[in-house]
Amino acid sequence: MSVDRTRMRWNGWGWAAHKDDIAPREELWTWLATELGMPALLATPARPLEEVTLPASKLLAPDRTALNAIVGEEHVRDTAFERAFHASGRSYRDLLRLRAGDLSTAPDAVVYPRGTEEVLAVLALAAKERIAVVPFGGGTGAVGGVSGTRGPFEEVITLDMSAMDRLIDIDPLSCTATAEAGICGPALEKALRAKGYTLGHMPDSFEFSTLGGWIAHCAEGAANRLVAAKMATPRGPLSTGDFPASAAGVQMKDIVAGSEGVFGVITEATVHIRRLPQMSDCRAWLFRDFESGAAAIRIAMQEGIACSTLRLSDAEETRFQRAYDTLGKTSGAVQWIGNRYFKLRGYDVKPCKLIAVFEGDERIASSERRRFHAVARKHGALSLGRGAGEQWRKTRFQAPYFRDTLLDRGAGIETVETATSWSKLDALHAGVQTALEAAIRDAAPREGARGIVMCRLADASPQGASLCFTTVFPRLLDGDIDQWSRIKKAAAEAVIANGGTISHHLGVGRDHLPWITQEKGQLGIDVLRAVKAALDPVGILNPGKLLP
């Protein structure tokens, strides 16, 4: 098993032993309190598991016995830790509930299958005995997609896929790899690198999220990397074709991508891989404002410049990042070019940092970097060189831990992510920003309190890009879930009103359910329900997610 659950936080992100470097940096916290319009940020620790009352497991003894017979007794677990760890994913609402000790969505048991046949047998049993089944990859989802909700059923089990973590095959000629769906990012990448390949897919959740989870939630282009999948359903196995392209009607892999455990359990997937590039050159540029940075990215995409990563932080995110990189640091603080120089050149008003990665053999990586630099220069950018780029790469997987620390210190943090076409991007950016700022003010714990609303542009294509808003705000201690709901609602409505999708990489889960019908239309929802009924007629799979 590539990830040992017992070493992880049951109510937060990642490894229990992880210590981030921001907790002791009081200068940073003082700055943050001022930014949020608060006299101080209160300590708001989470409740320890020992203090929490876990509802009794409702799994019936015969069902337990039947599960034991399928996967082996040691793979059916119902310790307090197992049930608490699997009670939900890691959305902001999930964290609020877990930290408050609300384990009402804890499954009755956690089952660890070791192969597709076991998954099929569990699903057949569950359909027969009417047990809800929640497929669980890394549990890192941020939209409530793996909470142990029962729907109309008495019993609910979580199917933790982490024991299905083998790399099955690499096809070197076709540049594809086939693996079991429970393999997590680092294990898959390590196995690929050992053979000279890379997946080239690194969402922020990379350390813990799984191949199956990426596909089930269409995480950041995972659907584009998907070649083929095997999905276990209560009606048996569904195997998509593994063709590079096909015109033979609707493609089953398009039904698997984004299925969120509602149609079936992804057990195996074949994905595109690339030969490990000779060079992976991560660079940074500074733009005078967001608009010019966005325009440079758009032109680069439409001219076909090959960048494997392009991320543009808006002025707020750049400013926040700078504070995070420097305030209260005793050593190793990142060197930012002197303020005076920025001021002189006009980069001090709304400076926006862009990170770009160029890969391939040295000649290609360099030539693409030069092409991009020419576009960036034309849009007024200043090269910050390699150091600032590598700094981002080194610390990128730290960000999710930061949420726990903020939550300990009286601050909330939420992400709103969407995608839209270039022609709608500016209005969407402004609309969501305004909506978030207003909603945070309205739901703030005191007069004058406010949020920091940051935005990042990424996942660009010739047609458009994703926008990922991160907002940090002072927690309303009495009614923190309601505070979140109001902020979320305002942001989601602004996304829809401005032509964005309700999710670019997190999925629908429970958190985005109120807006999914607006996005798909009633007829679209009817289509999805019909697919669900064809594959899961009893409706045991992941009740209450994806479909309203």
Next chain:
Amino acid sequence: MSVDRTRMRWNGWGWAAHKDDIAPREELWTWLATELGMPALLATPARPLEEVTLPASKLLAPDRTALNAIVGEEHVRDTAFERAFHASGRSYRDLLRLRAGDLSTAPDAVVYPRGTEEVLAVLALAAKERIAVVPFGGGTGAVGGVSGTRGPFEEVITLDMSAMDRLIDIDPLSCTATAEAGICGPALEKALRAKGYTLGHMPDSFEFSTLGGWIAHCAEGAANRLVAAKMATPRGPLSTGDFPASAAGVQMKDIVAGSEGVFGVITEATVHIRRLPQMSDCRAWLFRDFESGAAAIRIAMQEGIACSTLRLSDAEETRFQRAYDTLGKTSGAVQWIGNRYFKLRGYDVKPCKLIAVFEGDERIASSERRRFHAVARKHGALSLGRGAGEQWRKTRFQAPYFRDTLLDRGAGIETVETATSWSKLDALHAGVQTALEAAIRDAAPREGARGIVMCRLADASPQGASLCFTTVFPRLLDGDIDQWSRIKKAAAEAVIANGGTISHHLGVGRDHLPWITQEKGQLGIDVLRAVKAALDPVGILNPGKLLP
């Protein structure tokens, strides 16, 4: 209306007035007869429309009146020509039947809607009155997808979309264009070029096929170019999102792509467009064999070399092309480099011609061409330069007309197209070739008769490519449809056995129905049936296509 139906052949390809240059070239026909192992090829002309008995229209008077009320009397047509023209698409089987005067699949009437509202009204009427509806784009399909089959219904009408041919909008920032689905290739391309853009999509049927048809049949990557679509269904309009990417569950545009008129009628689509490149440089290379050419294409794709077209003909296709370009030509014969030179260099045994197009500004197009040339050289290729490339581009839309002339002269011609991953490509190529050769011999009109079996590799990606087999064979005059069935069956079984998709760009229609369940699995077919039932509960849309 961008295409005047009355100027087209009702029983063959394209414009009635078209004269191809091969009919009078007796040297070519003599060569072909020898190649096919026939003493001579017989004249086998088609029956003229005047001699054919058209079944009486079964459209009931009240339904005719209701249709008139929706689209206007002049847009409901049932002349013999209209009904004959719309009796089927242009598959080999379709052509055999049309040429023999079998018009049993002629619709009872042809309706030309002028907008989405009219399409919706026609579908609502048809669902209520139980009239089968066959959506019809350009009618160029080669899998029997638009035949006027009635299914369980008494009446059948064809919905010819060619009056819905407006370019609605260009979004220059996002590089997308929105058009009505009935617009055909040249009209769309002309409207785009007038604004400085190009679609960059040119299937062989380009002159007559439509935007809606490309999407409905996933023609050669049309699904990848699709941003958004509107589809009219008997249950109302379905509108997909127009996001550059989305993680909000299964995407409706993936349900529309490949829907083949069975789920609904595509009325509008938004697609990616590109700025017209400064340069479009079409070149040719000669490889010593198919394997080395295929390897060069694979490497080029996996190294990210930007070619907008890459087509490799195998030795048989190269040889056939050469005969076609030269035999019996009195003037303008293409100059092939002298045989002696080829022999000296070893290009005379199994020479395979590759066509590649490089686009962009001059610097980029040249640098990508040089990158490709380096790969080609490494694989033993000889550059044939620009002339041979441009020759292909000039004549590429002539090929479909060739079929009619062959059919007039006692020869049959069929296309089998598939796609697979690089690791399966060689075996698939060999397997289908062997199967085609054997089936043609078995179903030949006389001992010793045989077919020419050619293959072309195209639509390459890092993962795989499509293979398009063209076979020319002597017609069995007594039982030509049975001859075709035997050849088709052998080829399709070899495709499936060797891991290819049953279609890479033509679709399923009726001709590929026998193999679709093998490709999708029974559960996959159940999913498609469920989608069908959700959108078209009465089942009036395109009966007998796509779904077995």
